[in-house]
Each structure stands twice: as C-alpha cells, then as structure tokens.
Amino acid sequence: MLLTPHTFVGVALATSLQNPFIAVPLSFAMHLLGDKVPHWDFYSNSTKEERVKGWRPLAVMADLVTGVAVGLTFTYFVLWKQQNPDLALTIFLSGIASVLPDALEGPYIYMKSEPKLFSYMTKIQRRLQFQAPLPWGLLTQLLVIVFSSLIILKNLGLI
Numbered sequence: 020m021l022l023t024p025h026t027f028v029g030v031a032l033a034t035s036l037q038n039p040f041i042a043v044p045l046s047f048a049m050h051l052l053g054d055k056v057p058h059w060d061f062y063s064n065s066t067k068e069e070r071v072k073g074w075r076p077l078a079v080m081a082d083l084v085t086g087v088a089v090g091l092t093f094t095y096f097v098l099w100k101q102q103n104p105d106l107a108l109t110i111f112l113s114g115i116a117s118v119l120p121d122a123l124e125g126p127y128i129y130m131k132s133e134p135k136l137f138s139y140m141t142k143i144q145r146r147l148q149f150q151a152p153l154p155w156g157l158l159t160q161l162l163v164i165v166f167s168s169l170i171i172l173k174n175l176g177l178i
Contacts, residue, residue: 020058022079022118024160025050026086027167029117030093033110034174042109046116054120054147056163059156062128070128083118090114093171101175120144 029046036042061078062070069075090111098107123140151159172178 020053020056020163021060021160022082022086022121023089024058024163024167025053025117025121026089026114027164027171028053029113029115030090030110031167031170031174032117033113034093034097034106034171037106037109039105039109039112042113043116046113047119050117050120051143051147053163054144055149056159057149057151057156058159059151059153067128086114086118093175097175 028049029042032046032049033039033042036045061075061082065075091114094107094111094114097103097110120140121144123137124144126137127141150156169178
C-alpha cells in the first residue's frame with residue numbers, strides 16, 4: 020500500500036483513541052494489516068533493479084511528502100486550532116508509526132546488501148503484501164483514504 024493511505028489510518032486511529040500508548044502501536048500493527056488489503060504500489064511486480072531506477076524513486080518521494088503533509092496538517096491543526104498538544108503528539112507519533120514498517124524496508128530496497136537488522140521486517144512485509152492490478156489496487160486505497168478522512172473529520176468535530 021502507498022504511504023499516504025497508511026498515514027490516514029494512523030491519524031484516524033490517533034483521533035479515535037487519543038491515547039498514545041494504544042494508538043501508536045496499533046498504527047504500526049494496522050500498517051501490517053493494511054498491506055493485506057488488495058492494493059497496488061510503486062513496487063508491484065518489479066525487480067530490485069527496477070525499484071531504484073526511473074520514475075519509481077521519484078514517485079515514492081512524492082508519496083512520502085504527501086503522507087508527511089497529511090500527518091503534519093492534522094498535527095498542526097490540533098495543536099494550534101484546537102489547542103490540544105497531547106492529541107497533536109499522538110497524531111504525530113501515530114503517523115510515524117503507521118509508515119514505519121515501510122521505512123524499515125527501505126534499506127533492503129536501496130542498498131546493495133540487505134542489512135540483517137531489517138531483514139526480519141522485510142520478510143514479514145513480503146508475506147503480507149496482497150498486490151492488485153491497476154485500477155483496482157488504487158481504488159481500494161482511495162476508499163481507505165475516504166473512510167479514514169471521514170473518521171478524522173468527525174473526531175475533530177469538523178463534520
């Protein structure tokens with residue numbers, strides 16, 4: 020799954036639970052469960068060589084920037100507009116936790132040899148992926164974003 024839908028799920032969990040000791044680890048776990056949803060990502064059906072050349076690294080960076088923007092937007096909104104630093108911190112940490120499994124897989128993708136420290140997470144990630152072809156693999160992620168957005172907006176009193 021792309022990073023942005025994972026971030027939306029992490030923020031939705033943070034705004035729903037509002038307890039960092041529950042929301043942060045659950046955001047990490049939900050990433051792994053989220054990868055069981057049929058999805059398409061930039062590395063679907065690609066070789067290791069294809070993952071580091073051409074458009075894929077740029078697309079991953081754009082997705083990362085979008086995910087960070089989503090997490091920070093809600094963090095800053097809650098911090099400044101709602102004056103709730105505890106919830107802002109929970110949102111921020113849950114956003115990070117929600118993409119951490121993919122971040123831990125990054126060294127495998129971009130380094131010539133796989134660091135042993137991250138090999139366990141890479142093996143788990145590979146087993147959990149449920150790839151789907153375009154356009155269906157993007158549609159499922161769009162639904163995750165819409166559903167998560169509705170939860171977030173409701174929890175923040177915006178709808």
